[in-house]
Amino acid sequence: xxxxxxxxxxxxxxxxxxxxxxxxxxxxxxxxxxxxxxxxxxxxxxxxxxxxxxxxxxxxxxxxxxxxxxxxxxxxxxxxxxxxxxxxxxxxxxxxxxxxxxxxxxxxxxxxxxxxxxxxxxxxxxxxxxxxxxxxxxxxxxxxxxxxxxxxxxxxxxxxxxxxxxxxxxxxxxxxxxxxxxxxxxxxxxxxxxxxxxxxxxxxxxxxxxxxxxxxxxxxxxxxxxxxxxxxxxxxxxxxxxxxxxxxxxxxxxxxxxxxxxxxxxxxxxxxxxxxxxxxxxxxxxxxxxxxxxxxxxxxxxxxxxxxxxxxxxxxxxxxxxxxxxxxxxxxxxxxxxxxxxxxxxxxxxxxxxxxxxxxxxxxxxxxxxxxxxxxxxxxxxxxxxx
Amino acid sequence: xxxxxxxxxxxxxxxxxxxxxxxxxxxxxxxxxxxxxxxxxxxxxxxxxxxxxxxxxxxxxxxxxxxxxxxxxxxxxxxxxxxxxxxxxxxxxxxxxxxxxxxxxxxxxxxxxxxxxxxxxxxxxxxxxxxxxxxxxxxxxxxxxxxxxxxxxxxxxxxxxxxxxxxxxxxxxxxxxxxxxxxxxxxxxxxxxxxxxxxxxxxxxxxxxxxxxxxxxxxxxxxxxxxxxxxxxxxxxxxxxxxxxxxxxxxxxxxxxxxxxxxxxxxxxxxxxxxxxxxxxxxxxxxxxxxxxxxxxxxxxxxxxxxxxxxxxxxxxxxxxxxxxxxxxxxxxxxxxxxxxxxxxxxxxxxxxxxxxxxxxxxxxxxxxxxxxxxxxxxxxxxxxxx
Numbered sequence: 001x002x003x004x005x006x007x008x009x010x011x012x013x014x015x016x017x018x019x020x021x022x023x024x025x026x027x028x029x030x031x032x033x034x035x036x037x038x039x040x041x042x043x044x045x046x047x048x049x050x051x052x053x054x055x056x057x058x059x060x061x062x063x064x065x066x067x068x069x070x071x072x073x074x075x076x077x078x079x080x081x082x083x084x085x086x087x088x089x090x091x092x093x094x095x096x097x098x099x100x101x102x103x104x105x106x107x108x109x110x111x112x113x114x115x116x117x118x119x120x121x122x123x124x125x126x127x128x129x130x131x132x133x134x135x136x137x138x139x140x141x142x143x144x145x146x147x148x149x150x151x152x153x154x155x156x157x158x159x160x161x162x163x164x165x166x167x168x169x170x171x172x173x174x175x176x177x178x179x180x181x182x183x184x185x186x187x188x189x190x191x192x193x194x195x196x197x198x199x200x201x202x203x204x205x206x207x208x209x210x211x212x213x214x215x216x217x218x219x220x221x222x223x224x225x226x227x228x229x230x231x232x233x234x235x236x237x238x239x240x241x242x243x244x245x246x247x248x249x250x251x252x253x254x255x256x257x258x259x260x261x262x263x264x265x266x267x268x269x270x271x272x273x274x275x276x277x278x279x280x281x282x283x284x285x286x287x288x289x290x291x292x293x294x295x296x297x298x299x300x301x302x303x304x305x306x307x308x309x310x311x312x313x314x315x316x317x318x319x320x321x322x323x324x325x326x327x328x329x330x331x332x333x334x335x336x337x338x339x340x341x342x343x344x345x346x347x348x349x350x351x352x353x354x355x356x357x358x359x360x361x362x363x364x365x366x367x368x369x370x371x372x373x374x375x376x377x378x379x380x381x382x383x384x385x386x387x
Numbered sequence: 388x389x390x391x392x393x394x395x396x397x398x399x400x401x402x403x404x405x406x407x408x409x410x411x412x413x414x415x416x417x418x419x420x421x422x423x424x425x426x427x428x429x430x431x432x433x434x435x436x437x438x439x440x441x442x443x444x445x446x447x448x449x450x451x452x453x454x455x456x457x458x459x460x461x462x463x464x465x466x467x468x469x470x471x472x473x474x475x476x477x478x479x480x481x482x483x484x485x486x487x488x489x490x491x492x493x494x495x496x497x498x499x500x501x502x503x504x505x506x507x508x509x510x511x512x513x514x515x516x517x518x519x520x521x522x523x524x525x526x527x528x529x530x531x532x533x534x535x536x537x538x539x540x541x542x543x544x545x546x547x548x549x550x551x552x553x554x555x556x557x558x559x560x561x562x563x564x565x566x567x568x569x570x571x572x573x574x575x576x577x578x579x580x581x582x583x584x585x586x587x588x589x590x591x592x593x594x595x596x597x598x599x600x601x602x603x604x605x606x607x608x609x610x611x612x613x614x615x616x617x618x619x620x621x622x623x624x625x626x627x628x629x630x631x632x633x634x635x636x637x638x639x640x641x642x643x644x645x646x647x648x649x650x651x652x653x654x655x656x657x658x659x660x661x662x663x664x665x666x667x668x669x670x671x672x673x674x675x676x677x678x679x680x681x682x683x684x685x686x687x688x689x690x691x692x693x694x695x696x697x698x699x700x701x702x703x704x705x706x707x708x709x710x711x712x713x714x715x716x717x718x719x720x721x722x723x724x725x726x727x728x729x730x731x732x733x734x735x736x737x738x739x740x741x742x743x744x745x746x747x748x749x750x751x752x753x754x755x756x757x758x759x760x761x762x763x764x765x766x767x768x769x770x771x772x773x774x
Contacts, residue, residue: 001609002580003634004548006500006522012641039447047446051438060426063434063621098485098625102647109521113393130645134496135393161391193389222388234450236652238485247390254399258517259646260489265623267651 008114011133017126017346023339030376032363033344035171035319039367041287042234043274050273058269066265068257070096070241074272078227078241085203086213087225089243095256098263100201100228100240104131106255107197107224110248111161112137119157119194120164121149123351123360125171128164128199137161139353146313148177151188162195162224168203168211169318172351172362176316179212186219196223201240204232204284206317207292221245224252229271231319232284237267290366291319297370298363298377305381321363322348329387331361338383343376395501398520404513404733410726417763419750420731422558422706426754428674429621430661437660445656453652455644457483457628461659465614465628472590473600474612476630482643485650487588487615487627491518493642494584494611497635498548499524506544506581507551508536510738510747512558515551515586524548526740533700535564538575549582549611555590555598556705559738559749563703566599573606583610588627591619591671593704594679608632611639616658618706619671624654677753678706684757685750685764692768708750709735716774717745725770730763 020033054062069075075094082089097103104127112118112135120128122141129139140160143153148167157163165185167177177185189196198216216223228240244252256262298321299314306312309326325331331347338344348360365373407420441449456462462481469476484490491514499505499522507515509528516526527547530540535554544550552572554564564572576583585603603610615627631639643649685708686701693699696713712718718734725731735747752760 001577001582001607001632001634003498003582003632004503005638006496006498006503006548008500009497009638009642012497012638012645014637014641015644036452039451042446042450044442044446044450047450048439048442051442052435055431055435055438059429059431059434061623063429063431063623064426065423065617065622098647098651101645105646109393110396110399111390111393113395116391116393127645127648130641134642134645161393190388195388195390220388230452234653235452236448236450238647238649238651245388245390247388250401251392251396251399254401254517255396255521257402258399258488258514258521259492260485260625261514262625264485264625264651264654266621267654 008134008136011136015126015130017350020335020344020346023344029339029342029344030368030372031344032365032368032376033346034364034367036367037231037235037319038290041290043279043283046274046279047270050270053273054266054269062266062269064265066262068262069253070094070263071265071268071272074268077272077275082243086217087243093243093249095242095244095253096263096268097240097242097256098260099230099235099238100199100226101127101131102259103226103240103242104128104199106242106252106259108132108135109255110251117157117160118162118164119160120353121166121170122353123172123348123357124164124353125166125199126351129353141353146175148175148181149185151184154185154188154192154194157194158192160194162197163189164197164199165215166199167215168200169205169315171202172320172346172348173322174313174315174318174320176211182212182215183218186215189219190222197226198223199226201228201231202318205288205291205319207288207295208316211317216243221247224248232280232287233271233274237271239263239267239271294365294370294373297373298365301374301377305378307381307385310384319364319366321365323361323363325359325361325384327359329384330358332358334383334387338380341379341383343379345380395521395523398523402513402517404737407722407731407733410731416726416729416731417755417759418731419755419763420733421751421754423754424618424622424706425677428677430666430670433661433666434657437657440660441653441656449653449656451652453649455649456640457481457650458652458655458659461655464659464662469630473604474630480630480636482629482631482640483650483655484627484629484643485647486617486622486625487586487613488514488518489646490613490627490629491515491586493629493639493646495519495522496642497638504544504547505549505551506547507740508553508557509740510559510735510744511551511740512553512586513738516740528740533562535562535568536572538571541572541575541579541581544581545579547581549584550576551584551586552602553586554602555587556592556702558589559707559733559735560709561700561702561705561707563598569599569602570605573602576606577609584613585610586613588615588618589705592675592678592706594675594682595703598704603630608634611635619667619674620658620661624658626650626654626658681752681757681760684760685752688761688764692765694768694772697771706751706753708752710748710750712746712748712771714746716771718748719745721770721774725767728766728770730766732767
């Protein structure tokens with residue numbers, strides 16, 4: 001049968017990371033490639049209690065069709081929680097999504113026309129590029145430094161439908177934008193009439209001090225904010241949220257309804273039962289402490305083992321180290337040798353909207369215990385030294 | 388901030404049904420408008436057991452990121468189950484989706500270009516029109532009779548990207564396609580090179596005999612099949628599936644990954660635990676018996692109360708009666724008076740891709756007990772008689 005694909009289907013492609021993750025499922029490989037949180041942090045006991053309570057107290061509501069915007073108490077919780085971080089939004093601005101990945105898809109669906117421009121950090125989150133790509137934008141890479149994208153570099157984004165930013169412990173670089181940089185970016189974006197899409201899955205995973213307030217806290221109706229429960233509770237529940245200005249909200253909501261009617265009400269009620277009484281105030285610090293120790297282990301291992309000419313900065317939160325190798329090393333070409341040596345990583349090139357930057361790679365430190373981190377980094381270092 | 392919307396956002400609109408459902412939440416209104424299954428059919432005890440078991444035996448896997456195609460044992464269950472219905476597919480052809488609504492969105496994303504043609508029954512499922520619309524197709528209505536669309540009417544669909552069909556107890560008409568009609572449609576579609584998208588949320592809800600085998604059973608690689616757990620277990624879990632031919636599968640899977648990474652693994656494992664040992668063989672007959680009794684109640688009420696000039700056929704499965712009123716009655720205009728009289732329905736016009744057919748309406752019989760069905764239909768009949 002001659003199925004004719006839509007033109008946008010050409011922009012759908014297999015994820016490099018998925019292919020790598022398949023390799024790393026082989027026994028004996030230590031994967032520093034994943035973007036998964038540690039399963040040791042999943043609040044299983046709290047989940048058991050919450051699911052039992054929801055199925056006892058409100059099974060008919062939890063298992064029935066529900067509102068596209070999400071479960072009202074959970075939307076109120078999100079609004080209140082963001083208020084404590086300086087982002088003052090009404091519950092009426094919140095849509096609960098099937099993971100924050102779905103927020104990216106909905107934003108793309110509502111805002112991107114074929115050939116329109118979307119401005120992104122370079123490198124940026126691969127999943128965002130994948131969510132936006134089928135809507136056929138041209139990506140513009142905004143140059144930056146260790147503090148984030150450069151305000152003067154936003155001129156290249158003039159006329160873009162939006163600027164996509166991941167300010168906290170960015171995937172893949174681990175970079176956290178400074179407070180001053182956030183303010184400068186918002187000011188420049190406003191001058192340019194450039195809307196901001198702010199994605200914050202990792203903000204709660206700070207190690208020493210919380211990150212500065214979200215850009216959305218000062219951007220007013222110039223920003224959409226995306227959040228997630230994947231890194232503070234568990235990704236297998238697929239719960240995230242979008243906070244949208246009034247002008248955008250109805251279209252995002254209609255797009256949500258068209259996409260899957262609503263996010264599973266059962267999951268929303270269970271998560272609300274877990275978190276309603278301040279559970280995250282006790283729980284998230286345990287994740288921070290665990291990840292901080294593993295960050296320390298990876299920093300020590302990198303310092304001890306990596307050959308000269310490799311550069312990295314220890315992240316102050318999140319899940320990733322970003323390593324720049326000597327210019328002549330191609331991390332993609334080197335990956336099979338690393339896998340032979342028992343260690344996997346993600347080549348950095350995949351995170352750049354226009355490729356290149358072959359001499360970069362991403363390492364996750366959250367799913368592997370400190371001792372194994374040392375062994376794996378030592379193995380990686382031997383492969384790098386041989387190259 | 389000057390958010391510029393994508394052109395496709397113009398095709399996103401508030402659902403008429405949603406607006407009606409808001410009205411019907413007022414106390415004292417009996418709603419025959421909903422498309423909800425009866426909450427009395429939700430298998431709460433089985434859900435309790437299954438959630439406890441999943442959180443005891445595999446919490447780390449259930450709460451972690453998972454494969455975009457879905458949980459392997461559930462995909463195998465789907466393939467085996469469809470085999471018993473005559474549709475022989477491999478588990479490798481199955482993608483688990485966030486409700487079958489998401490299957491419609493993914494199909495639209497991968498197959499519809501702006502200005503391309505999509506052929507639909509007339510009337511058809513509103514949610515499908517809403518899922519497809521943002522991809523900017525032109526809808527072609529295929530004419531039909533009581534047995535389904537007419538094979539010779541498919542000539543109007545020549546060149547369409549696909550023909551969308553809901554063969555079993557269609558929403559909104561309740562119509563079930565005859566076996567002969569299915570074969571004739573598949574044969575004609577094959578001649579025309581016209582792919583079929585077959586949507587089957589209601590097929591298990593038969594009252595006296597199962598429906599004929601799916602069109603996909605004979606259409607080979609010429610059909611995509613969409614199924615759902617919403618009507619046999621519970622919609623609040625948001626679990627559906629797509630069965631796709633080899634040529635389409637990779638693009639649908641990549642679209643799924645871009646849209647929300649994967650469907651909640653927790654939900655997939657819980658549902659698999661519920662159904663793995665044949666639970667539905669006992670459970671679904673109880674739903675059938677309940678809905679059959681309520682169908683009988685509504686048929687009796689319509690026969691007793693509705694004024695002359697109204698036409699309907701009692702459905703042999705599913706959830707809906709479809710009523711044609713005398714030509715001069717506008718069901719949309721009449722709705723406020725019906726609501727005043729304490730009863731709500733969905734005006735039929737909303738289900739037609741090009742509107743019109745103002746003298747039709749849809750009644751659901753599954754969420755309201757038989758006595759109340761009688762009262763509500765009597766009230767509706769008085770409003771109709773007055774018109």
